[in-house]
Amino acid sequence: xxxxxxxxxxxxxxxxxxxxxxxxxxxxxxxxxxxxxxxxxxxxxxxxxxxxxxxxxxxxxxxxxxxxxx
Amino acid sequence: xxxxxxxxxxxxxxxxxxxxxxxxxxxxxxxxxxxxxxxxxxxxxxxxxxxxxxxxxxxxxxxxxxxxxxxxxxxxxxxxxxxxxxxxxxxxxxxxxxxxxxxxxxxxxxxxxxxxxxxxxxxxxxxxxxxxxxxxxxxxxxxxxxxxxxxxxxxxxxxxxxxxxxxxxxxxxxxxxxxxxxxxxxxxxxxxxxxxxxxxxxxxxxxxxxxxxxxxxxxxxxxxxxxxxxxxxxxxxxxx
Numbered sequence: 001x002x003x004x005x006x007x008x009x010x011x012x013x014x015x016x017x018x019x020x021x022x023x024x025x026x027x028x029x030x031x032x033x034x035x036x037x038x039x040x041x042x043x044x045x046x047x048x049x050x051x052x053x054x055x056x057x058x059x060x061x062x063x064x065x066x067x068x069x070x
Numbered sequence: 071x072x073x074x075x076x077x078x079x080x081x082x083x084x085x086x087x088x089x090x091x092x093x094x095x096x097x098x099x100x101x102x103x104x105x106x107x108x109x110x111x112x113x114x115x116x117x118x119x120x121x122x123x124x125x126x127x128x129x130x131x132x133x134x135x136x137x138x139x140x141x142x143x144x145x146x147x148x149x150x151x152x153x154x155x156x157x158x159x160x161x162x163x164x165x166x167x168x169x170x171x172x173x174x175x176x177x178x179x180x181x182x183x184x185x186x187x188x189x190x191x192x193x194x195x196x197x198x199x200x201x202x203x204x205x206x207x208x209x210x211x212x213x214x215x216x217x218x219x220x221x222x223x224x225x226x227x228x229x230x231x232x233x234x235x236x237x238x239x240x241x242x243x244x245x246x247x248x249x250x251x252x253x254x255x256x257x258x259x260x261x262x263x264x265x266x267x268x269x270x271x272x273x274x275x276x277x278x279x280x281x282x283x284x285x286x287x288x289x290x291x292x293x294x295x296x297x298x299x300x301x302x303x304x305x306x307x308x309x310x
Binding site: 023 | 088091092094095096106107109110111112125126127135139142143152
């Protein structure tokens with residue numbers, strides 16, 4: 001099927017809300033991060049929420065880092 | 071002995087996987103390390119989310135995250151200055167005004183940089199700092215407050231929105247060099263925006279109108295902030 005339209009795919013079909021269901025804000029060592037829960041219970045960091053620019057250089061908070069779930 | 075080597079192997083594997091992960095996510099193997107910073111950064115990106123939770127596919131900055139951070143910055147004696155990075159399309163008017171007031175009432179020197187866009191309610195946030203910068207390519211949309219494109223049916227609703235708009239105009243007037251008349255002219259200008267009234271002000275024009283203090287990026291903002299911190303320190307010494 002081809003849709004000839006300037007609209008985005010999301011506007012026509014809507015967004016799969018399920019994909020966002022396992023995302024949450026968690027706290028690691030006093031820093032808030034937005035993370036996605038993996039199937040095995042661990043978390044994958046999506047975004048760090050901090051005002052300290054040095055936190056963004058810290059390996060343990062870089063996006064993509066896997067943290068074992070408690 | 072055998073146990074030791076297996077432990078070593080395990081460690082190597084761990085190091086390797088973290089290295090691979092870093093390359094996958096950031097495209098580089100080592101990230102530079104630096105000493106503690108006396109300047110903190112407050113990024114305001116995407117939509118400003120306030121009273122209403124937006125659908126998850128929206129990129130948002132939640133004001134309940136930012137307000138405690140601003141309090142922490144005020145409280146921490148190690149932090150001497152704040153840079154506000156703005157790239158927002160606007161959002162919740164009251165949340166935006168709350169953030170503006172919080173930033174404006176900080177005792178520490180503050181500088182803002184408008185990158186990409188500082189639209190709608192991003193305008194009062196941009197002017198709330200002690201000194202504001204805009205990069206030459208950034209734009210700021212100034213337009214009247216509205217809920218949706220629908221016609222307002224009740225006079226009270228109109229009055230409520232009108233009062234809210236008055237608050238925004240007053241805040242911008244107090245915290246920038248723009249004249250009220252000029253700001254209102256830009257806000258109610260016709261023919262500039264599609265399907266809306268208002269004006270899209272580009273970098274240097276925002277400075278010309280007195281809305282923003284200067285055109286510049288990170289370097290200008292950092293040197294201005296350091297200058298303000300120095301000034302603050304000197305006035306503190308004089309008091310003692």
